[in-house]
Amino acid sequence: MGQQKINMTSSSFRLRCRSLNSLRLRRIFDMFDKNGDSMITVEEISQALTMLGLEAEFKELESMIKSYIKDGNEGLTYEDFVGLHESLGNTYFGVEEDEMETLDTDLWEAFKVFDENGDGYISAKELQVVLGKLGLVEGNLIDNVQRMIVSVDTNRDGRVDFCEFKDMMRTTIVPASS
Known part of the structure; x- marks a missing residue:
């Protein structure tokens, strides 16, 4: 089975529905957090992406992620992970007005x-x-x-x-x- 190159501009990367987005992001975070310490390191993200068959350069991941890791932490907390996701969403996809509205x-x-x-x-x-x-x-x-x-x-x-x-x-x- 060949590996796929991560396409950060994929429309499936961002979810349409904010409440489901939050639920799915939490599941993704927990999947990456292999040791259960409520923090995900660049190594854990790299391992998870490899297991999913996605190819990512470690240095590229580290460069993208380290600015979201708070001083003194070894990895991303869930809140940091959400911030990273939102930044990627705004950078690569823009933000549509209706997606920012609260659910009925x-x-x-x-x-x-x-x-x-x-x-x-x-x-x-x-x-x-x-x-x-x-x-x-x-x-x-x-x-x-x-x-x-x-x-x-x-x-x-x-x-x-x-x-x-x-x-x-x-x-x-x-x-x-x-």
Whole structure:
């Protein structure tokens, strides 16, 4: 299996949805933090990237990362890591106004009802459980539920994230006319 060169301008590097961005960034940070000391070193990042099949020059990584490491620390804290990510996002992608807005609280609360395990995704099984609790016949067959998921799963990962849920709600809920 060949290695890929890291493309820092990849649109998939930045996530569209801020709450999921935070959750995923935390997971990435924890994945890099091999020794569990709540700090990631350049070595840990380099090792993780290598394990992912991504090629990165150590000196290049070190140069990019060291300005984000606070004096006296051996690596990045989670907050430093978020700062690095935001800087890369602003440098390579710019910041769109709508991405900076806070999430609609009502939609987020509705999403959490379906996301029973709190992992940031609605799976077919979770949707089936909620539909069952609501007494809706649509939830009786997993095939029906999977079709519901597929109909809104724009990135085709088999689950519905908050952004997909929000898009679905915006297209299916028509505001009342005055």
